[in-house]
Amino acid sequence: MPHLPLVHANIIEILGLQNLPEKERIKIVADSINLIETRALNQIISILDKDKQEELTEILDKEDEVRLYQFLGDHKIDIISIVEQETEQLKQELKNDLADIL
Numbered sequence: 232m233p234h235l236p237l238v239h240a241n242i243i244e245i246l247g248l249q250n251l252p253e254k255e256r257i258k259i260v261a262d263s264i265n266l267i268e269t270r271a272l273n274q275i276i277s278i279l280d281k282d283k284q285e286e287l288t289e290i291l292d293k294e295d296e297v298r299l300y301q302f303l304g305d306h307k308i309d310i311i312s313i314v315e316q317e318t319e320q321l322k323q324e325l326k327n328d329l330a331d332i333l
Contacts, residue, residue: 246322263321270317275308 242263243249248256272291276284283306290298303310 242318245318246325267314267317267321270320271310271313274313274317275303275310278308279306 242260243256246259246263248259251259276287279287287299287302290302300310302308
């Protein structure tokens with residue numbers, strides 16, 4: 232599957248992971264990106280009708296990034312806003328989890 236854009240910002244900074252050891256940062260970043268992409272795709276799928284869902288699935292299966300962005304544009308789907316929203320939600324969840332631990 233082609234990766235969705237993580238906007239202009241650095242995910243390490245957005246999630247406040249600068250002080251973690253590199254090995255842990257790498258794992259958390261990879262897991263975070265996968266989670267954000269999954270949530271963003273679920274949000275996109277939820278607003279599409281069945282035919283458009285099938286078309287999007289076909290595009291994703293073929294890993295056709297050009298066609299993916301064309302599809303998103305054709306359907307007026309603001310992927311940047313969706314990814315920003317999901318990234319902010321994950322950031323808040325991580326902060327809440329950290330607060331519960333401490």
